[in-house]
Amino acid sequence: MKPSDTLRQDISFVTSNDGTRIACASMGRGPTIVRAARWLTHVSRDPESPVWRHWLAELSSYGHLVRYDLRGCGLSSRDVPEISFEAWLADLEAVTSKLEEPFTLLGMSQGAALSIAYTFRHPERVKRLILFGGYAKGLLSRGQSDRTQIEAATLTNLMRLGWGQDNTAFNQVFTNLFIPDGTQVQHDWWRSLERETASAEVAARTMDVLHKIDVSCIAAELNVPTLVLHARGDRRIPFEQGRALAMTIPGAEFVPLNSNNHVLLETEPAWSVFCSALSGFLGDGIPLAGADAGITTAEREVLVLVAKGLSNPDIAAQLGKSEKTVRNQVSSLLEKTGLSTRSELIVRTLSGPMGQTP
Known part of the structure; x- marks a missing residue:
């Protein structure tokens, strides 16, 4: 990115x-x-x-x-x-x-x-x-069966051993609990975040609290x-x-x-x-575009700021993008919604979800 x-x-x-x-x-x-x-x-x-x-x-x-x-x-x-x-x-x-x-x-x-x-x-x-x-x-508050107690203790102990380490069974299992359908890039990011966001001991102490909520x-x-x-x-x-x-x-x-x-x-x-x-x-x-309009999250960011009356340079500054990128995304929004002008885009956005007749 x-x-x-x-x-x-x-x-x-x-x-x-x-x-x-x-x-x-x-x-x-x-x-x-x-x-x-x-x-x-x-x-x-x-x-x-x-x-x-x-x-x-x-x-x-x-x-x-x-x-x-x-x-x-x-x-x-x-x-x-x-x-x-x-x-x-x-x-x-x-x-x-x-x-x-x-x-x-x-x-x-x-x-x-x-x-x-x-x-x-x-x-x-x-x-x-x-x-x-x-x-x-939390897990232990849902019941005190032998199974739940073993599950809670096992996960906490595995954290102390495998948290933030590369190529461990715990690492793979833990990532798959959160984003099993993620790409390799997303899985790698998740694993790196473990190392950067907390120590193994803090992770284990945190998990102990979660189990008892x-x-x-x-x-x-x-x-x-x-x-x-x-x-x-x-x-x-x-x-x-x-x-x-x-x-x-x-x-x-x-x-x-x-x-x-x-x-x-x-x-x-x-x-x-x-x-x-x-x-x-x-x-x-502000009502935003539905899935049928095919509008991306990045375009949706621009759309909401257009609807607030911001100019392309102001939108670029707020979102950290180039003016050319914003201009292209506004053009894409007009094309996807079948509108001709920026003013029409603002009116349609404020009147109802994009892709529907206002």
Whole structure:
């Protein structure tokens, strides 16, 4: 990937209540979307990642995207005295402490449970809740059978032995839990991220906490518009956990996705379904192109900024692209939508999803 294609972002740090420094990244403009911390992120590397870049492009097209690295991971403090669910919650509170308006909170994987706990504690701060590939109960909280205890202990012990190492059985199994349908390039990126984002000991301590999560009781008490999405073939978190989560939260909308991946990849059909559900749920954001229009994620980034009235030079500066690239993408948008002018493109985007008659 060329450097000019990397999404632009600002990185800063906040201090949690125990002195831990948490690395935060922000991109985009408009209503705020906060992505609660999940595992295997590195805010400085994600914008160029073949696994995460399309997520960032999609989410930041709706507004101001704020995300951060888990304590002990990425650019956040590595040598941390405490790794616990309460500590993670305190970190999220520190990240959001300066946000003045209610925001959309996105929780992926264990970030879903964290988002639920935050919303329960601060209902006035969360405008909407999006939960993807999440669960209310960790592995050991779902039952104390011999099988689950052995599975939990085995995974944690294997982490201490194989985390971040090349050509290990653990490395291959762990990567396949998250992106089994990924390309070799994506698998290699995932493995390199293990080495760069956390030590084996931090990974094992983090996994121990994940196994014991249980927010099922407070999930039933939430009163906020909620969208739950889960891949049917998710190998990391069983589909049944996502469905149970949607059934527990009052009024939650549930969208099953036909994928085997815990992290959706841009090339799979489920990604377009996810984008469509996101567009419908966020409502007051700009309606974006559906899969039928054949518009790419990169073009969608440009489209949302065109609709906001930005010029090609301004769009190029914000997205870190050349003006020629932006000009070509605007031309492609006009061709794909059958429109003739930039003004028509803006009107169609604001009036309804692209590819449909307004």
